[in-house]
């Protein structure tokens with residue numbers, strides 16, 4: 320009885336892990352900056368927020384990133400993230 324319960328629990332965890340893993344990996348195009356973005360931006364919400372938004376011009380992404388994180392203190396990381404967002408998520412992309 321207990322074994323069966325544990326088995327079910329393990330199964331549920333595996334299914335959960337696989338589905339959340341896919342969901343976060345699926346929509347984002349590869350590119351420099353993605354690693355930092357993934358780390359910084361998922362502290363508060365899913366990357367899906369970025370994919371689902373309408374896209375922005377560079378200056379708007381910059382403002383957004385500064386408002387939400389303190390990546391601007393690391394100019395290289397900041398540039399990589401803003402480059403990535405500008406390239407892959409321009410206005411109305």
Ligand code: HEC
Pocket residue numbers: 356359360361362363364368369370372373383384387388400404
């Ligand atoms: C300090 C918490 C926090 C961090 C870190 C954060 N966000 Fe957000 N973000 C929010 C909140 C709160 C919202 C609005 C509520 C929602 O849509 O979940 C939001 C919404 C968004 C949206 C959709 C709404 C809009 O304004 O178009 C985008 C796009 C977005 N964030 C991009 C980013 C990016 C890119 C990063 C990383 C550079 C990031 N966020 C990091 C808190 C955060």
